Each structure stands twice: as structure tokens, then as C-alpha cells.
Amino acid sequence: MADRISYCLTDTIYALSSGAGKGGVAVIRISGSAVRTVLSRLAGLTEPRPRYAYFRPLRAPDGRVLDESLVLYFAAPHSFTGEDVAELQVHGGRSVIQAVLTALGDMPGCRPAERGEFSRRAVINGKMDLTAAEGILDLINAETEQQRAQALTQAQGALARLYDGWRDTLCHHMAYLEAFIDFPEEEIPPEKLTAMDGEIRALTTAIQAHLNDNRAGEKLRDGFQIAIIGVPNVGKSSLINALTHRDVAIVSQTAGTTRDVVEAHLDVAGFPVILADTAGLREQAEEIESEGIRRAVQKAEEADLILHIQDGTQYPTRDTLPTILTEKTVLTVWNKADVMPSQPADVLCVSAKTGVGIPELWAQIRMILERDFGQRSGGVITRERYRTALTACVRALTQAVGVSELELKAEELRLAARALGRITGRIEADELLDVIFRDFCIGK
Ligand SMILES: Nc1nc2c(ncn2[C@@H]2O[C@H](COP(=O)(O)OP(=O)(O)OP(=O)(O)O)[C@@H](O)[C@H]2O)c(=O)[nH]1
Ligand SMILES: [Mg+2]
Incomplete structure (x- = not known):
């Protein structure tokens, strides 16, 4: 059905182009050969000057005034779609929008636009290519x-x-x-x-x-994945809470608290980041925890960066990551700095509890983001x-x-x-x- 309608390129289409819901102003866009007829009937504009703002009452077919609107006309081919286009800036109330859309639906040759149909017409009419449309x-x-x-x-x-x-x-x-x-x-x-x-x-x-x-462009669209990995009780959940300043994950002194992957979405220096807390890795675990560990390793495999958390109180004794993860970009983080006897200068020590070292950890993450995904010139x-x-x-x-x-x-x-x-x-x-x-x- 979508295809059948979409290919009726002679129809004049209309849609609410601004966001749904109440607002000061709403923009309704109309495109197609009937635009001038619509403007004449709806706004009393018989010879609209292109790219000129008119302030007009909009009238229903029975003559009732629906709203007062700013009316803009773009003559083909100098418009977004390449067709005749009008934009009506009406008051952004639900009933105003509904009344104007209903009036448009009553105009001959007009129908509601399909998803993406304005852009689709722009591509068909050579106003832009597919990549530009996808960019929009x-x-x-x-x-x-x-x-x-x-x-x-x-x-x-x-x-x-x-x-x-x-x-x-x-x-x-x-x-x-x-x-x-x-x-x-x-x-x-x-x-x-x-x-x-x-x-x-x-x-x-x-x-x-x-x-x-390095799939930088795709990752920037989808989000950069960071997995927090380590043995039980090193403070992974405490750390995700400290990094996000939110109570995202349950913290407890019981080893094996986290089972599911818990994710938080963040904006880090303009990069979309998905931070994931995972179950602590260990050999001996009951059924549900084992499933959690399987998910943890899978998350780490998919991640762009692994934060490998170590227990600072055990320094320098450290655990190793599963071999499957050795190829990944890994940042080793020693947690519980507040109870470490000393903090060696050449390792990253943080305390999820006191917040010590968290800004330094963020700085390192930002450096990796900039290095791998920083602005490249031209398209990616x-x-x-x-x-x-x-x-x-x-x-x-x-x-x-x-x-x-x-x-x-x-x-x-x-x-x-x-x-x-x-x-x-x-x-x-x-x-x-x-x-x-x-x-x-x-x-x-
Ligand atoms: N002193 C101190 N204790 C911490 C710190 N971070 C976490 N803890 C404590 O360590 C214990 C375990 O913390 P969690 O955040 O639940 O550890 P986890 O790594 O998520 O553990 P699992 O989910 O079981 O794998 C809790 O009692 C925390 O209060 C820290 O920076 N300093
Ligand atoms: Mg946990």
C-alpha cells in the first residue's frame, strides 16, 4: 500500500512537519501541483510571491476562519522537493493543527504524505541524492x-x-x-x-x-560502546554509578550481584556513548550467574572499548581477561583507590566511592574517542x-x-x-x- 501511494507523484501531499504535541508554532508543509489552488482557497492568496511571508487568516471550505497563519510559498523547482511548496506556520495547538489538516484533506488532489515522501520527491526531482536525504x-x-x-x-x-x-x-x-x-x-x-x-x-x-x-561514521551514528568488565566485587556497578552520577546499577558487597547487562546512554564531549555494566567474571557460578557472565563476555566482544576493573586493594595482583578479548582496546582501571595503601603514578587509580580519579578516567576515555572518532574532513x-x-x-x-x-x-x-x-x-x-x-x- 505504501508503494502504491508513494508512486502517485501527481498527488499534492501535506503533513505536519514540526514535532507532534502542543507548541507555540506548528509548521504544515504542502507539496505538489495543487499548492497554488490550496493557497488561493485556504489563504485567499491568488498570486503568491515566492519566498515572501504573508500573514493571513486560513479559512475552511465553509468560510470559517481556522487560524491566522504565516504563509510561505516556494515555486517549483526552487523548493525542497522541486515541486511547488507551501509552508503554513500556524499556532501549535492540537485542534488548530487538526482543523487545518482536515481542511487540506478536503482540497481536491491533496492527501497526507507518506513517511519520508517530501525527501523522496526531492531525490526523484534531483534536488538531492540519497546520501543527502539520509543525512537529513x-x-x-x-x-x-x-x-x-x-x-x-x-x-x-x-x-x-x-x-x-x-x-x-x-x-x-x-x-x-x-x-x-x-x-x-x-x-x-x-x-x-x-x-x-x-x-x-x-x-x-x-x-x-x-x-x-574503523567504521567511525557508523559508530558515531549508533553510539560508542564501552563495557565495564572484571571479576566480582571489584566495584564495576559502583563505577557505572559514579561515571553517570546516577543510581544505574545495584551495588552490594555480595560477589555476583550483577547478572544482566545494565546500560547507560551518555553524551561525552559530543560523542554518543553507551556504557555497560556487566556481571563479574568467575569460573564457579550458578546457572543464572553463568548466563550473566556469558552476556558480559558477549558485550565485551561487541564493545569498542573495555574498562577492565581491578581491585585496588590487591595491587599489584591482577586478574586477566578471557583470551577472546585480548585483541580489544582495553583500559585497565584500579578501583578502590581510597583504601589502596599507595597509588602508583603510572597506573589509573580511581575510587567509585569518593570520586577520586574519575575525571582522569573520563579524560582517558575522551582521548580514545577523539583518536578513533574525531572529526574527519569530508564525508564518511x-x-x-x-x-x-x-x-x-x-x-x-x-x-x-x-x-x-x-x-x-x-x-x-x-x-x-x-x-x-x-x-x-x-x-x-x-x-x-x-x-x-x-x-x-x-x-x-
Ligand atoms: N572502599 C571502596 N569500596 C568500594 C569502591 N567501589 C565499590 N566498593 C565496594 O565494593 C563492593 C562491591 O561493589 P559493586 O559495585 O557491587 O561491585 P561489582 O564489581 O559490580 O560486583 P558484581 O556485580 O558482584 O560483579 C561494595 O561493597 C562496594 O561498596 C571503592 O571505590 N572504594
Ligand atoms: Mg555489579
Whole structure:
């Protein structure tokens, strides 16, 4: 059903674009060919000037005034969707919004928008590519400063420019090859072929470097996972409480208190962090605790950083992590500093009880976050979908360099370009034709 409606691109769509619930002002957005009719009937604006703010009463079909509203009109194609668009800034009360939406529903050719349909139309009408649309979605969902910055870069087209640039290069080579395939009596100059292979190799290297990013962009979207791990009673639960200034987890002197994974979401210097307290690791444990330990190790395996908590009163005797976790980034933290006889300078000593050392622990965590996920210039991969397509692209490019037959080379380049086009949502045939006509027009 969603698809059937979405493809009715001739419908004029409307939706409440501001958040649900009561507010000072609510924004209702309308897009499509009936916008001018709507403005005329609803707001009495027959010749709306684009990008001009009108203050108007909005009237129901029976003439009742529904609200007084600020009315903005954007003429196609200079609008978000590329269609005629209007924005109504009405008073943000539920019944006002409902009354205006009902009046819009009564207008001919108008219907409520589907999820994401404004953006979808913007993509279809070439106002933005898919990555920019996804960037806008991320911007709306951004909860921390770093997430906002990353999403905005993408919404402003950083990835689109990068991928389109790569794709243009490929289309150019393809067009060149196609010309020789179409005119087999002409030999392709061998030095041209060598140069082309060199350029394709360079492009492959660039894409591989882009892929080799420690998944920073994806992690910034999803949150950076930190697992607090250690043997029972070292103060893991006390530490999560101290780090979050909240009573997140139960603390007790009984070893084996924590069973389930307890998570807290935090904003650390603009990075979204998910901090997890886990069950204490030990060999001898009853059934429920054993399950808790299994979950603890699993959490640690998935984590981006492990805080390995040691009992400070036992210093320097320390326990070791399960071998499965040895490859992970680990920060060793000695807890119970308040009852340690001495605190060696070269180890991280904290007290969950008194708060000693907690700022230093945060500083170390921040350093790791900055190192692994700090702002990179340009766009970064933010979705598995991009990664899959880029990997397919690299595969095809490697094949393309490996074959000497022009048809096969062109075919691999086509596959590589198509993989990039899948990310941005570009339709390839037209663009290839564009390049062909631009570079190889009459007379060749
Ligand atoms: N003196 C002192 N005691 C602490 C400190 N942190 C925790 N404790 C005590 O150590 C005991 C165990 O604390 P928890 O936080 O429950 O330890 P845990 O590592 O979560 O234990 P399990 O959930 O059983 O694995 C409690 O009695 C705490 O009060 C600390 O910094 N100093
Ligand atoms: Mg605990």
C-alpha cells in the first residue's frame, strides 16, 4: 500500500512537519501541483510571491476562519522537493493543527504524505541524492554535537560529491572504451590503456582508504560502546554509578550481584556513548550467574572499548581477561583507590566511592574517542549499505584492471559505476549518454 501511494507523484501531499504535541508554532508543509489552488482557497492568496511571508487568516471550505497563519510559498523547482511548496506556520495547538489538516484533506488532489515522501520527491526531482536525504534523517535524529556535525556534512552533499566524482571518472573511461568497441577498426593506443589502468588503480586505492575507516561514521551514528568488565566485587556497578552520577546499577558487597547487562546512554564531549555494566567474571557460578557472565563476555566482544576493573586493594595482583578479548582496546582501571595503601603514578587509580580519579578516567576515555572518532574532513561512511556497495565497486575495479579485453573491461567499469550509483540513487544510462555525447560528439 505504501508503494502504491508513494508512486502517485501527481498527488499534492501535506503533513505536519514540526514535532507532534502542543507548541507555540506548528509548521504544515504542502507539496505538489495543487499548492497554488490550496493557497488561493485556504489563504485567499491568488498570486503568491515566492519566498515572501504573508500573514493571513486560513479559512475552511465553509468560510470559517481556522487560524491566522504565516504563509510561505516556494515555486517549483526552487523548493525542497522541486515541486511547488507551501509552508503554513500556524499556532501549535492540537485542534488548530487538526482543523487545518482536515481542511487540506478536503482540497481536491491533496492527501497526507507518506513517511519520508517530501525527501523522496526531492531525490526523484534531483534536488538531492540519497546520501543527502539520509543525512537529513540523521540530522533529525542527531542527539550529540558530533552526530550533528557528521549528519550536516552528509546532508550538505559531501558524500554525493565524493561518490559522483568517482563515478564521473569511471563513466569517462567507459565512454572512451565504448568508442573503441563500437569502431573495432581503430586500435586503442596502448599507452592510453596503461594510463587508464593507472587511474583505475589510483581510484581503487582512494576507495579502499575511504573504506578503511574503523567504521567511525557508523559508530558515531549508533553510539560508542564501552563495557565495564572484571571479576566480582571489584566495584564495576559502583563505577557505572559514579561515571553517570546516577543510581544505574545495584551495588552490594555480595560477589555476583550483577547478572544482566545494565546500560547507560551518555553524551561525552559530543560523542554518543553507551556504557555497560556487566556481571563479574568467575569460573564457579550458578546457572543464572553463568548466563550473566556469558552476556558480559558477549558485550565485551561487541564493545569498542573495555574498562577492565581491578581491585585496588590487591595491587599489584591482577586478574586477566578471557583470551577472546585480548585483541580489544582495553583500559585497565584500579578501583578502590581510597583504601589502596599507595597509588602508583603510572597506573589509573580511581575510587567509585569518593570520586577520586574519575575525571582522569573520563579524560582517558575522551582521548580514545577523539583518536578513533574525531572529526574527519569530508564525508564518511555512515551506513552498511554504502560499505557493501563500495566493496562491490573495489571488486569490479580490480577485475577491470586485470582484464585486457575491452568489452570485459568496460563491463567491469560499468558494474563499478553502478555500485556507486546504488549509493547515491543515480540512474546511470542517462549520465553515461551525457558523457558520451559530451566527449565523443560527432566527427570522431
Ligand atoms: N572502599 C571502596 N569500596 C568500594 C569502591 N567501589 C565499590 N566498593 C565496594 O565494593 C563492593 C562491591 O561493589 P559493586 O559495585 O557491587 O561491585 P561489582 O564489581 O559490580 O560486583 P558484581 O556485580 O558482584 O560483579 C561494595 O561493597 C562496594 O561498596 C571503592 O571505590 N572504594
Ligand atoms: Mg555489579
